[in-house]
Amino acid sequence: MEKNHPEALPRLNELYAGLRPVDDVFAYLGRPLAQRQELAARAQQAWELVSSRQGSGSEAFHWAEQNARSIAQTAKFTVGGAEPGRNEHTLDQVGYRDFHLDVRKAPAAARAWLNVARPTLNVGTQFPEQPRDVAIAKSFDVLIHLHEVREAHRPAP
Known part of the structure; x- marks a missing residue:
């Protein structure tokens, strides 16, 4: 992102601010649910921002998109009730x-x-x-x- 889309970097950094650190998941889980849900929504927005840039098809872009996807997918903690038929x-x-x-x-x-x-x-x-x-x-x-x-x-x- 820094090389190919530097204009998106400030927004991306803003979205990622305060997200779950890799080395202290317990501190993250200790936060109130509402705060974690807000952070999960920001992680989703960051993934969408990265994906919308459709880089040059380079390996670096694919890694950046995969990293953003991973962060967004693991930031969610709630699932609705099962629907009839499941x-x-x-x-x-x-x-x-x-x-x-x-x-x-x-x-x-x-x-x-x-x-x-x-x-x-x-x-x-x-x-x-x-x-x-x-x-x-x-x-x-x-x-x-x-x-x-x-x-x-x-x-x-």
């Missing part, structure tokens, strides 16, 4: 709030349901992702369902 929505209806299931030993009726591909949100390092069709029984040996997942908090000393 695996998570049905799993939320089970009588136990949190549970695990050895999918290989599930009763026949459950296995029939688990063998059908349905939209599933898999939250991992590539988040945010769109739901993808996943047949749980064909993809996993063990299912661990947590009704609610929150960001980590640093334990008190």
Whole structure:
């Protein structure tokens, strides 16, 4: 950006100011949720700014865009509720709030349901992702369902 689009550098630096430092994720997680959400929105704006510059196709531009994407994608911490028809929505209806299931030993009726591909949100390092069709029984040996997942908090000393 500095070489090919120096005019965008002040705005990019402004957007990145105060974002999560790589070496102290616990300090970042200790910030109030509203502040982290505002920082996540700024990270998204920074990614959009970098991507809009469509560099010369150079390797440096691709690295800059990948870095901006990574920062934006890992700055988000909230996910809405599962929509009807998604695996998570049905799993939320089970009588136990949190549970695990050895999918290989599930009763026949459950296995029939688990063998059908349905939209599933898999939250991992590539988040945010769109739901993808996943047949749980064909993809996993063990299912661990947590009704609610929150960001980590640093334990008190």
